[in-house]
Structure formats: C-alpha cells, structure tokens
Amino acid sequence: MAESSGDTIRHHFIKTRVSETERGIIFKNADKAKASVSAFIRARAMSDMGQSPRSKRRTILSASEGRSVAITLACMGRLVDIIREYDETLPYPEDIQFVFTHLLREIKENRDRCFTALGKKP
Numbered sequence: 001m002a003e004s005s006g007d008t009i010r011h012h013f014i015k016t017r018v019s020e021t022e023r024g025i026i027f028k029n030a031d032k033a034k035a036s037v038s039a040f041i042r043a044r045a046m047s048d049m050g051q052s053p054r055s056k057r058r059t060i061l062s063a064s065e066g067r068s069v070a071i072t073l074a075c076m077g078r079l080v081d082i083i084r085e086y087d088e089t090l091p092y093p094e095d096i097q098f099v100f101t102h103l104l105r106e107i108k109e110n111r112d113r114c115f116t117a118l119g120k121k122p
Helices: 020-032 037-045 063-089 094-117
Strands: 003-005 008-010
Touching: 020 037, 020 063, 063 094
Parallel strands: none
Antiparallel strands: 003 008
16 A cells, blocks of 8 residues: 555655664654654655655654653553552541542543543543
8 A cells, every 4th residue: 555645645665774773763863853764764865855754643742752651551550450459458547538539530530631642532
C-alpha cells in the first residue's frame, strides 16, 4: 500500500545501511523534531531544496514522552489495584476510608485525562 501525504503518494522505497550509533542518532533527532523517521530523513535529504517534513506524528508527544506516559498509566493502574486490595482486606477508621475513596477517584480522573490527551479512550 502506498503512503500518502497531502497530494503526494509515495510508491518507492529506498534502503540504506547504518550503524547502530547512526540509527540511534536518526531516531533521536526525528523524535526531537516530532516527525516520523521517514519524514525526518526526507526533510534532511531535501533541505537544500527548501523542503520541510510534511508527515508529522499524530500525537504531540515524543516517543520518550509517550513511554513515560504509558509507564505512569501502568503505575496508576497498579496503585488502584493495591488500594482496592488493601481496602477489602483490612478494617480501618472511616476517615481513612474517606481518603482511599478520594484518592482512587483522583487517580482515575488523572488516568482518564492522560488517555484523553493521547487521543485514546480511557
């Protein structure tokens, strides 16, 4: 299937060999530019022609930021499980129950905001 960007349909592939270090640098710089690797390489290759990358990532987060958000969401889920488990197994005063209830609600609300910011359903 051909990739399309605006009015340009791309049918051709160009392969090149790079070292592990070069690969890392390319991915890091594309990540900084918030562009796909293909768009980044095209822009660099055509920079003398005044062209710029047209294919941007759909999310406003870099790959490293996305991984951080994913880890945070996973930690929030685990924290909710721990609080629920603790809540079900131990008797405690009503004031602590109140804190647990509000803490769970805040975690869930923030988790939902993260998903929404990523364009995903909570």
